[in-house]
Amino acid sequence: MSGRGPRVLGPGRDNPDEESMKRTTSATQPRDEKAAPRKAASPEMLGAHVSTAGGPPSALPRGAAIGASAIQLFTKTPNMWREPEVTQEIAASFLAARDLHPVAVAVSHDSYLINLASPDPALRARSTEAFQGELRRSGALRLEAIVSHPGNFIDERGAGLERNAAALTDALRAVPGEVRVLLETTAGTGTVLGRSFEELRTLRDLVGDDVRHRVGFCADTCHLYSAGYDLAGDYDGVWEAFDRVVGLELLGCIHLNDSKTPFASHKDRHELIGDGSLGQAPFQRLMRDPRFAGIPKILETPKGDVDEVTNDLRMLALLRGMVD
Ligand SMILES: [Zn+2]
Numbered sequence: 471m472s473g474r475g476p477r478v479l480g481p482g483r484d485n486p487d488e489e490s491m492k493r494t495t496s497a498t499q500p501r502d503e504k505a506a507p508r509k510a511a512s513p514e515m516l517g518a519h520v521s522t523a524g525g526p527p528s529a530l531p532r533g534a535a536i537g538a539s540a541i542q543l544f545t546k547t548p549n550m551w552r553e554p555e556v557t558q559e560i561a562a563s564f565l566a567a568r569d570l571h572p573v574a575v576a577v578s579h580d581s582y583l584i585n586l587a588s589p590d591p592a593l594r595a596r597s598t599e600a601f602q603g604e605l606r607r608s609g610a611l612r613l614e615a616i617v618s619h620p621g622n623f624i625d626e627r628g629a630g631l632e633r634n635a636a637a638l639t640d641a642l643r644a645v646p647g648e649v650r651v652l653l654e655t656t657a658g659t660g661t662v663l664g665r666s667f668e669e670l671r672t673l674r675d676l677v678g679d680d681v682r683h684r685v686g687f688c689a690d691t692c693h694l695y696s697a698g699y700d701l702a703g704d705y706d707g708v709w710e711a712f713d714r715v716v717g718l719e720l721l722g723c724i725h726l727n728d729s730k731t732p733f734a735s736h737k738d739r740h741e742l743i744g745d746g747s748l749g750q751a752p753f754q755r756l757m758r759d760p761r762f763a764g765i766p767k768i769l770e771t772p773k774g775d776v777d778e779v780t781n782d783l784r785m786l787a788l789l790r791g792m793v794d
């Protein structure tokens with residue numbers, strides 16, 4: 471969601487996830503390992519990335535305004551290196567806001583500047599530090615998980631995977647806690663890692679075995695389709711492959727986004743559900759699929775130019791209507 475402007479939420483206009491995320495957070499759901507403490511009253515876990523303009527606690531009333539039972543947010547400005555800490559006061563008001571506006575799941579989305587796979591030691595160190603900040607903030611806010619983009623390998627794919635896993639391991643060891651990290655499927659633009667299930671699996675396998683249980687996955691429908699996984703033409707085959715290679719039990723979050731670009735474009739440009747190349751059908755399958763009933767589903771679709779809520783309200787109504 472783009473950031474700079476007034477529009478904090480942004481997955482708006484061209485929202486490449488990257489841009490759109492500037493304001494997003496994600497949701498995740500620990501359904502395998504330890505139970506999520508805040509898991510819920512509501513069986514439905516559906517919502518959107520919401521803005522935190524005004525501070526993290528503001529995400530909760532924004533989620534309530536669209537009737538979300540799951541939200542994603544940024545714990546800081548995602549396109550800046552500044553790493554604010556969450557004070558006890560902020561954490562307390564976040565939790566109070568969460569009591570007032572309950573959601574089943576609240577996840578964060580990490581900064582776009584972070585590149586844990588970078589071959590540049592200075593950038594990698596800075597990224598690791600920033601990622602630790604994300605872990606600390608998310609822990610202080612008691613978020614269920616952090617959705618994280620695998621990094622850009624720049625020079626060599628295999629080496630990039632190893633660097634990414636090592637940095638992730640270091641960060642998880644440095645910041646113990648319950649917060650899970652959900653590695654997001656990517657569109658495979660340029661040298662970004664995460665374009666295939668095999669690569670995501672390898673990345674997790676390379677993480678230290680003492681912290682690997684904290685690592686799961688987030689599947690983004692736009693990114694999958696752009697990466698060459700045909701959710702529109704072969705829905706069953708895509709999930710069969712995911713389950714075989716990665717394991718559905720490690721799926722902690724789904725990002726619901728249509729795509730502005732054609733199948734296998736390797737581009738990351740989100741579109742409103744039903745208005746893009748994926749069309750409504752795969753989303754209806756997802757919404758009705760019992761395997762995903764307990765998985766948080768988060769919209770990162772364009773907020774539009776009118777206000778923060780109109781598009782999200784329409785998208786959520788559309789998705790809920792698909793279930794009946
Ligand atoms: Zn993302």
Ligand SMILES: [Zn+2]
Nearest residue numbers: 487690725770
């Ligand atoms: Zn996403």
